[in-house]
Amino acid sequence: MKPKKEIKKVVFQSAEEMPTMPMSIGNMLWNKTGSWRNIRPEIRLEDCIQCGICWKFCPDMSIEIEAEWPVVNYDYCKGCGICAEECPAKCILMVEERK
Amino acid sequence: MKKEKKMTLTLPVEELVGSGNLACQGCGANLAMRYVLKALGLRTVLCIPACCWAVIDGAFPHSCMSVPIYHCAFETAASTATGVKAGLEMVGDRETTVVAWAGDGGTFDIGLQALSGAAERNDDILYVCYDNEAYMNTGIQRSSATPTGAWTTTTPVKFPKDRPKKDIDAIMAAHYIPYLATASTSYPEDVVKKTKKAKSIKGTRFLHIYAPCPTGWKSRPEDAVKLGRMVVQNCIFPLYEVEHGEKYTLTMKIKDKKPIDDYLKLQGRFRHLKPEQIKLMQEEVDHNWARLLKKCEAT
Numbered sequence: 001m002k003p004k005k006e007i008k009k010v011v012f013q014s015a016e017e018m019p020t021m022p023m024s025i026g027n028m029l030w031n032k033t034g035s036w037r038n039i040r041p042e043i044r045l046e047d048c049i050q051c052g053i054c055w056k057f058c059p060d061m062s063i064e065i066e067a068e069w070p071v072v073n074y075d076y077c078k079g080c081g082i083c084a085e086e087c088p089a090k091c092i093l094m095v096e097e098r099k
Numbered sequence: 100m101k102k103e104k105k106m107t108l109t110l111p112v113e114e115l116v117g118s119g120n121l122a123c124q125g126c127g128a129n130l131a132m133r134y135v136l137k138a139l140g141l142r143t144v145l146c147i148p149a150c151c152w153a154v155i156d157g158a159f160p161h162s163c164m165s166v167p168i169y170h171c172a173f174e175t176a177a178s179t180a181t182g183v184k185a186g187l188e189m190v191g192d193r194e195t196t197v198v199a200w201a202g203d204g205g206t207f208d209i210g211l212q213a214l215s216g217a218a219e220r221n222d223d224i225l226y227v228c229y230d231n232e233a234y235m236n237t238g239i240q241r242s243s244a245t246p247t248g249a250w251t252t253t254t255p256v257k258f259p260k261d262r263p264k265k266d267i268d269a270i271m272a273a274h275y276i277p278y279l280a281t282a283s284t285s286y287p288e289d290v291v292k293k294t295k296k297a298k299s300i301k302g303t304r305f306l307h308i309y310a311p312c313p314t315g316w317k318s319r320p321e322d323a324v325k326l327g328r329m330v331v332q333n334c335i336f337p338l339y340e341v342e343h344g345e346k347y348t349l350t351m352k353i354k355d356k357k358p359i360d361d362y363l364k365l366q367g368r369f370r371h372l373k374p375e376q377i378k379l380m381q382e383e384v385d386h387n388w389a390r391l392l393k394k395c396e397a398t
C-alpha cells in the first residue's frame with residue numbers, strides 16, 4: 001500500500017487567505033466517517049480465503065490489503081455491511097458498536 | 100494464520116476516490132466512481148453537475164478525489180465537458196479523458212438537451228450516467244428514470260409512478276454515437292472493461308451505470324451489491340453495448356431469467372405493490388427483454 005495522505009482540515013482565518021479561484025486544496029480524510037457506524041465488521045482471518053471480494057465491494061475504500069490480508073480501516077468504515085454480505089467464506093461478522 | 104497466499108485482486112489497485120467522503124452507507128454511486136476511475140487513471144477531468152456526487156466529493160476547499168472536478172450547472176454536464184475538452188486541445192493536451200459525470204436526473208431530464216447536442220456533434224467526451232432512479236440528492240423526487248410502480252416523495256404510495264422508465268440508451272443509440280454501454284456496479288470487472296474500451300474510442304461515448312441507492316430505495320445498505328446483481332439477472336437492467344447506434348451486443352448472457360419478485364421485495368419503494376401490479380411489471384420487463392434480444396439478433 002502507498003503511504004497515506006496527510007490528514008488536515010483546511011480552515012481559512014480571513015478572506016485574504018482564500019484562493020482567488022474555488023479550487024480544492026485538501027482531501028476529505030479529516031472527516032472520520034467511522035463515527036457514522038453503529039455496527040462494525042470484524043474479519044475472522046482464520047477462515048478468510050483471501051479472495052479480495054470485501055476489498056472490491058467496499059464503497060468507502062475502508063478495506064485495505066496489508067501483507068496480502070484484508071484489514072478494516074475503522075476510521076472510515078461506515079458500517080454498511082456489504083463486505084459481510086458478500087464475503088463468500090462468511091468470515092466477516094457485523095457486531096454492535098460499543099461507544 | 101494457517102495459509103499464506105497471494106491475494107487475487109481482479110481490479111486495478113489504484114484508488115482515486117478517497118475515504119472520508121460524504122456518501123451514504125452502501126452507496127452505489129460511490130462504487131461506480133471508484134471503478135470508473137480505476138479504469139481511467141489519473142489523466143482524467145470530471146465535470147459534475149448537481150447530483151449526489153456534487154455532495155459526496157466534499158465541501159470547499161476539500162475534495163476526496165485525486166483528479167480535478169469541475170462543478171457545473173445542472174443542465175450543462177455535456178456542454179461543460181465539451182468546453183473543457185476543447186480547452187485542453189487548445190493547449191496541446193490530447194491525452195486527458197474528459198468525463199461528464201451526471202446522475203439520472205441530470206441525464207434523463209435536465210441535461211438531456213446538452214447531452215443530445217454533444218452526441219450529435221460527436222464531441223470527444225465520455226458521458227457517464229450513474230442511475231439511481233430518482234433525484235436522490237434533493238430528497239428522492241421522481242425522475243424519468245424512476246421505474247413504473249416505484250414510490251418517491253413526489254409519487255406517493257397512493258399514486259405511484261404510472262409511466263415506464265425512459266429508455267435513455269435507445270435515445271443515445273439514435274444519435275449513432277461510436278460507443279454506448281450499460282453496466283452495473285455489482286459487476287466491477289465489467290465496469291472496468293467497458294470503461295477501458297470507452298477510453299480507447301474517440302467521439303462521444305456513453306456509459307449507463309446502474310447504482311443502487313439504499314437511502315432512496317428504502318433497502319438495507321448491505322443489499323446494495325445484491326440488488327445490482329439481481330437487476331441484471333432478472334433482465335430489468337440488461338448489460339449490453341451498442342456501437343455506432345446499430346451493433347447491439349449482449350455482454351452478459353442470461354441463461355435462466357429470474358422473476359422480478361425477489362428484487363422488488365428487498366426494496367421499500369415497491370412495498371405497496373399488489374400482485375396484479377407486479378404481474379404487469381413482469382410483463383413490461385419480459386417485453387423489453389424480448390425486444391432487446393431481437394435487436395441483438397438483428398446485428
Ligand code: SF4
Nearest residue numbers: 058077078080081083
Ligand atoms: S461495513 Fe461497509 S464501509 Fe465498512 S468495511 Fe465493510 S463494506 Fe466497507
Ligand code: SF4
Nearest residue numbers: 048049051052054087
Ligand atoms: S471477502 Fe471474506 S474471504 Fe474474501 S478476502 Fe474478504 S474476508 Fe477474506
